Amino acid sequence: MIDRFADVVSLAAPWGSFFKAGGLVLLFLLSGAGEMAVLAQQPDADLPDSVRGELDARNLTPEQARRRAQQLGLDLSNPERAAAQARQRGLPTARVNALLRAVQQGSDTDSSAQALPPAAVAETGVAPPDTTRPSPAPARPDTAEGPGENAGLAYFGYDTFDRVPDAFAPDPTGPVDDSYVVGPGDELRLVVWGAPEFQYDLTVDRQGRVFVPDHGQFTVAGTQLDALRADMKQWLAQQHAGLTEDPQTVFMDLSLARLRPLKIFVLGEVAQPGGYTVSATANAFNALYSVGGPLRRGSLRRIQVIRDGSVADTVDLYDYLADSGTPAPVNLQSGDYIRVPVRGKTVAITGAVERPAYYEMTPGETVRDLIDYAGGVAPDAYGADFEVRRLTPPDARTDPRASVPRKDLNYDLNAVLSGDETVPLSDADRVRIRAVPERTDPAAASAVASARISGAVFQPGTYALGDSLRTVRDLIRQANGLTDDAYRQQATLIRFDEDLDEGVRSINVDSALAGVPQANVPLVPGDSLRIASVQTLEDARSVRITGQVRTPGTYPYRSNMTVQDLLLRGGGLADSTYLKTVLRSRADLYRESSDGRSERLIPFNLARALNGSGRADTPLQPGDEIRVYPLEAEVNPDPFVEISGAVKEPGRYDHQENLTVKDVILKANGFAEDVYLKEIQIARPKTEDDGMRTIRVPLQGPDAPADVRFAADDTTQALQAAAEVPVQHRDRILVRTNPDYSERTFVTLRGEVRFPGDYALRDDGESLSSLLDRAGGVTEVGYPGGGQLTRDGERFILDLANVLRDAEDLTLRGGDEVVIPTTPNSVSVRGNVAQEGRIKHQDGEDVAYYLERAGGVRDSTKNVYLTQATGETRKVESGWFSRTPEVTDGAVIRVTKESPPPPDEEGLDIGKAVRDVTGILSSALTIIVLATRAFD
Numbered sequence: 001m002i003d004r005f006a007d008v009v010s011l012a013a014p015w016g017s018f019f020k021a022g023g024l025v026l027l028f029l030l031s032g033a034g035e036m037a038v039l040a041q042q043p044d045a046d047l048p049d050s051v052r053g054e055l056d057a058r059n060l061t062p063e064q065a066r067r068r069a070q071q072l073g074l075d076l077s078n079p080e081r082a083a084a085q086a087r088q089r090g091l092p093t094a095r096v097n098a099l100l101r102a103v104q105q106g107s108d109t110d111s112s113a114q115a116l117p118p119a120a121v122a123e124t125g126v127a128p129p130d131t132t133r134p135s136p137a138p139a140r141p142d143t144a145e146g147p148g149e150n151a152g153l154a155y156f157g158y159d160t161f162d163r164v165p166d167a168f169a170p171d172p173t174g175p176v177d178d179s180y181v182v183g184p185g186d187e188l189r190l191v192v193w194g195a196p197e198f199q200y201d202l203t204v205d206r207q208g209r210v211f212v213p214d215h216g217q218f219t220v221a222g223t224q225l226d227a228l229r230a231d232m233k234q235w236l237a238q239q240h241a242g243l244t245e246d247p248q249t250v251f252m253d254l255s256l257a258r259l260r261p262l263k264i265f266v267l268g269e270v271a272q273p274g275g276y277t278v279s280a281t282a283n284a285f286n287a288l289y290s291v292g293g294p295l296r297r298g299s300l301r302r303i304q305v306i307r308d309g310s311v312a313d314t315v316d317l318y319d320y321l322a323d324s325g326t327p328a329p330v331n332l333q334s335g336d337y338i339r340v341p342v343r344g345k346t347v348a349i350t351g352a353v354e355r356p357a358y359y360e361m362t363p364g365e366t367v368r369d370l371i372d373y374a375g376g377v378a379p380d381a382y383g384a385d386f387e388v389r390r391l392t393p394p395d396a397r398t399d400p401r402a403s404v405p406r407k408d409l410n411y412d413l414n415a416v417l418s419g420d421e422t423v424p425l426s427d428a429d430r431v432r433i434r435a436v437p438e439r440t441d442p443a444a445a446s447a448v449a450s451a452r453i454s455g456a457v458f459q460p461g462t463y464a465l466g467d468s469l470r471t472v473r474d475l476i477r478q479a480n481g482l483t484d485d486a487y488r489q490q491a492t493l494i495r496f497d498e499d500l501d502e503g504v505r506s507i508n509v510d511s512a513l514a515g516v517p518q519a520n521v522p523l524v525p526g527d528s529l530r531i532a533s534v535q536t537l538e539d540a541r542s543v544r545i546t547g548q549v550r551t552p553g554t555y556p557y558r559s560n561m562t563v564q565d566l567l568l569r570g571g572g573l574a575d576s577t578y579l580k581t582v583l584r585s586r587a588d589l590y591r592e593s594s595d596g597r598s599e600r601l602i603p604f605n606l607a608r609a610l611n612g613s614g615r616a617d618t619p620l621q622p623g624d625e626i627r628v629y630p631l632e633a634e635v636n637p638d639p640f641v642e643i644s645g646a647v648k649e650p651g652r653y654d655h656q657e658n659l660t661v662k663d664v665i666l667k668a669n670g671f672a673e674d675v676y677l678k679e680i681q682i683a684r685p686k687t688e689d690d691g692m693r694t695i696r697v698p699l700q701g702p703d704a705p706a707d708v709r710f711a712a713d714d715t716t717q718a719l720q721a722a723a724e725v726p727v728q729h730r731d732r733i734l735v736r737t738n739p740d741y742s743e744r745t746f747v748t749l750r751g752e753v754r755f756p757g758d759y760a761l762r763d764d765g766e767s768l769s770s771l772l773d774r775a776g777g778v779t780e781v782g783y784p785g786g787g788q789l790t791r792d793g794e795r796f797i798l799d800l801a802n803v804l805r806d807a808e809d810l811t812l813r814g815g816d817e818v819v820i821p822t823t824p825n826s827v828s829v830r831g832n833v834a835q836e837g838r839i840k841h842q843d844g845e846d847v848a849y850y851l852e853r854a855g856g857v858r859d860s861t862k863n864v865y866l867t868q869a870t871g872e873t874r875k876v877e878s879g880w881f882s883r884t885p886e887v888t889d890g891a892v893i894r895v896t897k898e899s900p901p902p903p904d905e906e907g908l909d910i911g912k913a914v915r916d917v918t919g920i921l922s923s924a925l926t927i928i929v930l931a932t933r934a935f936d
Contacts (some may be wrong), residue, residue, distance in 0.1 A: 065102035076103055153348060156357040156373065157300050157321045161293025176256055176281055178226035184208055185260025186280075188220070190232070194250035195242055201257055215239065229254045262332055266291050268340035269298025283329040284315045287338055298340040301360050305330055306337040314560070316362075322373050347425050349374050351433035352381035362559045367423040367431060368416055382434040383414040384494045384528040385454045388423065389430040410454040410461060412492075412530045421532075451523045453479045455531035456486035465523060472512045473520045475529055482509070487532040493521070494528040543620050545570040547628035548582045557622045563589065563609055564616040566626055573610055573628070582606070583629040589615070590625040600667060601638075601654050641727050643668050645735035646675040655729050661697065662723035664733055670715070676738040677718045682725075683732040697725050745814025749775050752782030752820045767809045768800070768818065778804070783823040786869035786890040790817045797871040824869075824890040829854040831895035832861050847876050847884035850893055862898040867891060 066076065074082045079100060086096045182188070188202045188210060202210035208221025218235055220228055233252055237243040242250030259280040264287060267273050271292045278287050284305055294300060303315040313330045332338075343360055347370055350356045354375030361370065367388070371377060388409040413433065415421035425431075451469070454460040458480035463469055469478055472493070476482065488509040495503050509531060511519035543561065546552045549570030558565075567587075572578040584607040591600045606628065608614030639655035641664055648669040656663075661680065665671065682695040699721045727733065746758045754776025762770075768789070778784055787800030791813065800820070802808035826838040827850050834855025842849070847866055851857060857864070864876040869890035876884050887893070 062103050065099045069099050074099065076100060153350065154357050155296055155346075156355070156359050157317060158293065158296050160321060161289060176225065176259070178224065180225045180256070180281075182220050182223055182225060182228055182256075183260055183280075184221055186256060187258035189255050189257040191253045191255075192236065192240070192250065194240075194248075196240055196250065204260075212236075225254075225256065262334045262336075264332055264334070265337045266340075267337060269295045269342060270340050271295060278332065283331050284313075284338060285317070285320055285329065287332060288315075288317070288340075294340045297343055299343045299360060301362050302341055302344060304337075304339045304341070305332070306339055307333060307335070312336070316558070318360075318373065345425070345427040347427075347429045347431060349431040349433070351386075351431075352378040352435040353433050354378060361425055364559045366416075366425060367411070368419070370425065370431060371417070371433075377413070377417070377433055378435070380435045381413065382436045383417075384412065384530070385410045385452060386413045386416075386434060387432045388425075389432070390426055391428040393426075408461065410452070412454060415530070415532070449525050451475055451525070451527040451529070453529045453531070455491075456483045456533045457481065457531060458483060465525060469523070471520045471522055472507055472529060473515065475523060476509070476513065476531075482531065483533070485533045491532070492530040494530065495524065496526055542622065544625040545628070546625065547587075548630045549573060549628050550578070557620065561620045562616065563604070563618045563620065563626065564612065566620060566624075567606075567609060567628075570626075570628065573606075581631055583631050584610075587629065588627045589618070590627065591621060592623050639729040641729070641731045641733065643733040643735065645733075646672040646737045647735050648672055655727070659727050660723050661725040661727055661733060662719045664727060665719065665722060665735070671718075671735065672737075674737050675715070676736040677715065680722070680736070681734045682727065683734065684728060685730050697722070747771060747812050747814065748817045750817070750819050751787075752779045752822055753777065754779060761812060761814065765811055767811055769803050769809050771812060771818070772804070778820055781822050782820045783869070783890065784820060785888055786821045786824065788819045788821075788871070790819075791815070795871055799870045821890070826890070827887055828892045829895075830892065832858045832897040833895050834858065841887070841889040844886060846886050847893055850887060851895070857895050858897070860898045862896045865894045865896070867894070 069076045069082070074085050074096060076082055076099060079096070082096050082100070182204060184204050184206050186204045188204065189199070190202055190212065191199045198213075200212060202212065204210055204220055207219075209217045209219050211217050215236065218232060220232075223231065229252075232254055233243055236252060240250045242248060243252055261277045262280055262282065263275060263277055265275050266287065270288075276287070276291060278290065282290075284303065288294070288303065294303070300317040300321070303317065304311050305313045305315065315330050319328065345361045345363075346358055347361050348356075348358050349370055353371060354377075356374065359370055359373050367386075388411065389406050390409060391406050411423050412421060416423055449465050450462050451465055452460075452462045453475050457476065460479060463475060463478045469475060472491075482488065486509065491507045491509050491512075493505045493507050495505065505521075507521070507529070508516075508519045512521075514520075542554050543557050543566055544552075544554045545566050549567075550572035551570060555566065555569050567573050573582065585605060586603055587606040587609070589602040589604060591602060602615075604615035604618075609616045640652050641655050641659065642652045643664050644650045647665060648671070650668060653664060653667045661682070671677075677699055679699060680697050682697060684693055684695055699718045745761050747761060748758050749771065750756050753772065756775065759771060759774060772778065784800040784804050787798075789796040789798050789800070789810065792815070796810070798810060799808060800818075803810070825841055827841050828838050829850055830836050833851065834857075836854070839850050839853050847864065851864070864884075865873060866876050866885060866887065867873040868888050870888075874885065
């Protein structure tokens with residue numbers, strides 16, 4: 001009891017004495033119950049919340065009690081553990097009891113106040129409710145556009161896990177199908193009836209065996225349930241022949257009475273990370289659901305199942321949550337780790353869609369995928385265009401004072417929905433699908449005198465009609481003209497009539513720009529002009545598998561999808577019996593070229609791919625097709641050509657009729673950067689023997705094909721020359737590397753310069769002063785005297801101020817890093833001084849000045865070192881006639897201390913040392929006196 005009184009007094013100490021004017025706090029102990037009570041004559045506001053809450057639990061809400069317990073380092077989910085933690089920290093037990101009572105008082109109205117103890121979690125596998133989950137408001141609100149921007153917009157999918165029903169708790173009794181593999185910990189039920197009748201519940205031991213009374217031991221682990229029934233029936237038939245007789249007189253049934261539990265770990269962005277016990281039939285989705293799902297800052301798209309130290313599978317919860325999803329359950333094994341990373345690229349979609357929300361997007365997904373996740377467009381969606389508000393990346397904001405944080409982009413919604421246009425997404429994009437305005441809508445009235453242009457122009461947007469903007473040509477000019485990839489033969493002009501019916505008219509862009517009246521039509525309010533791009537659009541996002549598989553067909557393309565993934569989707573290839581009908585030595589991957597004009601054949605070994613090697617991990621692209629052949633198929637050697645050297649994808653390619661060198665180069669994705677364009681060589685087999693002959697093909701100069709003259713780096717005309725050279729089956733094309741080519745080297749410039757960043761050296765001898773000039777010079781607050789040049793991890797001792805004065809310069813090399821700091825206006829004094837710290841810099845002052853300002857050096861000082869801002873370091877000499885050096889801004893003064901004497905010198909006789917010194921001084925004075933008399 002006395003300890004409790006002392007604890008309360010110690011709690012009040014930081015806020016002053018309990019005994020104040022105007023009130024007296026009385027503390028006493030209630031006899032019998034042993035509870036502490038507090039009577040206060042002064043107002044409660046005179047006491048801190050922590051003391052008031054511990055003296056009267058009713059004054060703390062459950063949320064305040066949890067927050068206070070977290071500050072004290074107490075785990076209220078386990079009272080025993082909380083008491084032990086309180087004892088370790090010297091906290092009274094009464095404090096823990098008060099906080100527990102405060103939490104329990106709110107349990108009737110706040111279900112999250114009841115936290116399951118670890119023992120219950122281990123038994124049931126169900127985590128406590130997510131008490132840290134934020135409200136449905138955005139976890140990352142954007143305030144750059146003003147208050148209320150996307151206010152209340154939910155994050156898709158997370159509310160699914162807000163309430164965890166008991167139905168998702170692990171079921172210890174199954175049911176399971178016959179493919180279930182029996183393992184240690186399972187409990188089997190064996191029933192035999194007929195002539196003998198008996199029933200046993202058999203538990204599989206750690207060695208994978210069961211003991212059947214009066215029959216012996218039988219190994220069951222690692223066998224599927226249907227196969228185990230047949231094996232046990234044959235085993236029991238040794239004693240009960242009626243099991244296998246015809247007709248059968250003894251009958252047997254084997255089932256699972258209880259499943260073994262799986263122990264897994266759930267880590268990362270979840271409410272309650274840790275270890276859990278789940279049913280053997282649980283998959284990754286069940287496990288995540290049972291622990292409350294990811295937090296809002298956690299990802300729903302990239303959840304990893306880690307097994308034996310590597311990622312066994314990746315779970316995309318959108319497959320379960322989105323309408324277009326195709327769930328592929330990921331079964332778990334004991335010891336698996338489920339890791340939930342931080343949420344990735346997040347995009348908001350609002351407006352005329354069925355499910356406006358924030359969505360997490362994976363690499364390669366576009367606006368079309370986002371609209372699908374949002375349930376599609378609403379019936380009143382305006383198909384002419386929609387808006388994407390894009391945040392300018394930080395590295396693109398070269399001048400923060402002039403850059404625009406966001407930019408507005410406009411695209412054709414109908415083109416996106418039809419697949420004619422692909423719009424990629426960036427993190428933090430905001431997509432707004434406009435609705436067809438009502439005729440009485442004020443927004444429509446404000447847009448009466450405007451027209452919109454989108455597509456392949458430099459400044460898409462809405463422009464007000466007026467004297468300077470009347471026709472299609474005026475609108476294109478207002479948008480700063482066409483981009484280089486604009487399709488100039490046809491543009492689409494969309495116009496609404498009085499009944500809001502949409503009318504479409506085709507416009508020849510070149511004719512409109514030339515002023516032809518039929519194309520340069522006058523605009524009316526509400527017109528929308530869409531100019532398409534000639535860039536090749538991405539095909540439907542799907543892949544195919546055909547041939548000798550069980551389920552050939554087209555499957556949705558997913559990011560990071562590999563050859564092995566599609567092979568398993570085809571079915572049958574994991575069945576050893578089915579594989580006997582498949583040609584395992586070869587399968588083919590058909591891939592269309594980027595220009596859509598040709599198809600590339602990529603053969604691979606099917607057996608190796610199924611085993612996880614070879615082409616197994618090759619990423620697929622939309623439109624890819626895998627063909628698997630039957631065993632009886634005859635795979636004849638296809639005609640081929642080979643190309644090597646300075647091309648992007650050297651290798652072997654199919655030979656077709658009229659194939660030229662240019663065609664082969666394009667199959668190899670074009671020249672590499674270091675290509676030598678004057679000549680290529682073709683190695684061609686001789687017809688009369690097995691030898692090879694070399695054919696030289698000049699691509700420039702007097703021997704080049706007719707009408708081809710170009711500079712050495714003009715790859716376009718080089719390909720024109722190569723188009724006139726045919727190739728034959730088994731030709732090998734060698735594209736040589738330019739011996740004079742050298743990669744560009746870069747230098748990093750950071751700190752107080754006008755334009756920091758990475759700079760490519762103009763030549764091998766560019767100087768530091770030249771680089772600083774290119775970077776716009778040092779800013780007003782920059783300090784060249786403290787500039788640093790680092791090369792190969794080591795700092796140059798160099799005064800950059802002299803470089804700016806052209807008094808000293810240095811030739812730069814690739815990989816150098818130059819940093820210009822801010823003017824420090826201080827000198828640092830460290831080590832054996834009275835007061836370490838920074839001292840304001842004074843021009844012209846020396847080391848002695850700063851040592852004096854630091855209180856002087858302490859006893860046992862050994863040396864003083866001065867390190868100037870340039871990195872130059874010198875030892876400062878001391879003495880009566882020496883003057884310490886001048887200190888520059890940003891310098892460091894270090895005062896070292898003598899090491900303690902060795903142990904054998906610690907017993908030095910001080911008295912004897914004093915007598916010796918006194919004798920020496922007396923002798924010296926005598927000599928001085930005698931010398932003075934002699935000279936006199």
